[in-house]
Amino acid sequence: MKDNNIIIEVKDLVKTYKTGEVETRVLKGVDLAVKRGEWIAIIGRSGAGKSTLMYQMSLLDEPTSGDVIIDGRHANKFSEKEKIRIRLYKFGYVFQDYALMPELTAIENIVLPLLMERIMHAHAQERAIAALKKVGLEHRIHNLPSQLSGGEQQRVSIARAIAESPEILFADEPTANLDRESSKQVMNIFADLHREGQTIIMVTHEEEYTKLAQRVIRIDDGQIVDEEKHPRVRT
């Protein structure tokens, strides 16, 4: 029976990279379903395929075979324009290296994708300021990324992602470049967002931070080898 609460699902997902004559099968038939409001942590050693899985789910890459199903629709049927629209309206991204535009201030980095959503500049700024407040950076709105610490840059990156009120927040190793204190701040923000109902799919290699997630998917050699549900329930 179809579960209407499933927001994204992958079925028998295979991804193969070809370098010259050499083929590397990074994902070997992964099945995964994510429910609305769920926080999933994908963990695994380097090269296990966790980031590759996230790239397929977030429509940044195309699988070699298998299905990515978003809100019941098969992604392989989406045109490139539809994919851009989904990435803009439904998904939010937090990258390992923050991925902020160096010439844009904190607020401008957040306003830019909002403008693409046809939101008026003044309203986009209001939303950007609200998002920055949420991550505790309302005092840094006019700073360029180069004037911010790594932790602050990552919080701006989170603010950019959540300002668009995405249905799913994808985070690829969000704490990998941060010190312990900044990492904690970032994870606390994720926890707050999750409490508010945000669906989060997070890739990490740090066991410590998976404890906050509802479900931990362990990947090895391109396959899900373990799935652990945490008793912690979203309130």
Place this chain on the structure above:
Amino acid sequence: MFSLLNIRVGWFLAWRQVRRTSRWTTSLIVFVMLLTFLNLVAVSGLLVGIVDGISNLYRQQETGDVILKTPVSKNYIEHSSDILAFLKTLPQVKNIAPRYVSSGMIEANYKTRTDYTDKPNETAAVIVGVDIEGEQALAGVASYIGEGSYFAPGDYDQIIIGSQLVDRYAFGGDIFPNISVLRNVYPGTKVRVTINGQTREMTVKGIIVTTANSPLAAKVLIPGYELRQLMGRDDFNLSQIAIDLNPGTDPGAFTSLLKRSGVGADADVLTYTEAIPNGVDEVRRTFQQIGTAISSVGLVVASITIFIVIFINALTRRKFIGILKAIGISGEAIEIAYMFQSFFYAAVGSAIGLAILYGFLVPYISAHPIVLPISHAILVAPIAETIPRVILLVVATVIAGYLPARMIVRKNTLDSILGRE
């Protein structure tokens, strides 16, 4: 592609990238655009200016603003005295230079010639009988005298020779194969002038030293009253009347006035542009085409430069382009951002170029022409010809900026983010 949304987002990105990018980089690109602009406009402008310099010399030294010439079917301008009297009544007229013109031979060093089998030291020349004061007022001949001096009122048996008739100044040696230029001629040298079989001994009073293409360069001047005697003329009918007009007078309108007044019945009434020899206009067009060819190469070089600059810029920012695409910014908006940046570089470079061109170069070179062996070159850059070139430069630059951006934007988003090939 050019939806309002893409333009809005593209502008948002471009303006901030231009504002916050390294000032050195921006300055360097703008400087390249400035040089390209000057190359595009100034090179052809100077080439044309060489020829216009020659035209200007014709206007200054020979035609004035309007010239009355002997009709082809006549030997002279009939009723010259009446015409001169009429011209003097017109308020538009500033200076008048009446002239008698004849061909003749000039021979020098005839007293020291011992071997009569030797070729005589002589040359053929156009001999112009001038009104001493009128010619000075119109053509300012005294300022071109390099050796000796200009005539004084009442001078008799005095002659002024153009530099192209004197061996040490002549451009390219003999004028014709069998007629040499004059050797050993200096102020004070005695020469024999032969016109219509009448020979008179005269003294060289001055030598005109000017560019080879100057109309004075290959002429011989003597006082008009003396030439009239040598020609055996007693009717006072002239060969030419050059007229300088007061500032603000339109030469075309003035020639119409003269023609309506009946002057046209006795003389060809020409503006200075109509009187310039045909060859000058052909050389002008030739130089214009050469200038256009050189400028076109400059434009291609500038386009390639901008292509490379934007390509390197886009390549080094490939990761950020990938991120922009990942967070939902359309490829078109990113491409437009790069087009805006290219437009900015071209527009600022051209604007600075225009300011330098019309604020400094054109007026300065006009006031201080570049002295070249063949001309006093000016910088010809009419605004009507410059603006299309500016538009061409901007369009070429925007295209040169768009292409590399498009190449990078088209790459796979994830490959761009991860720096994969």
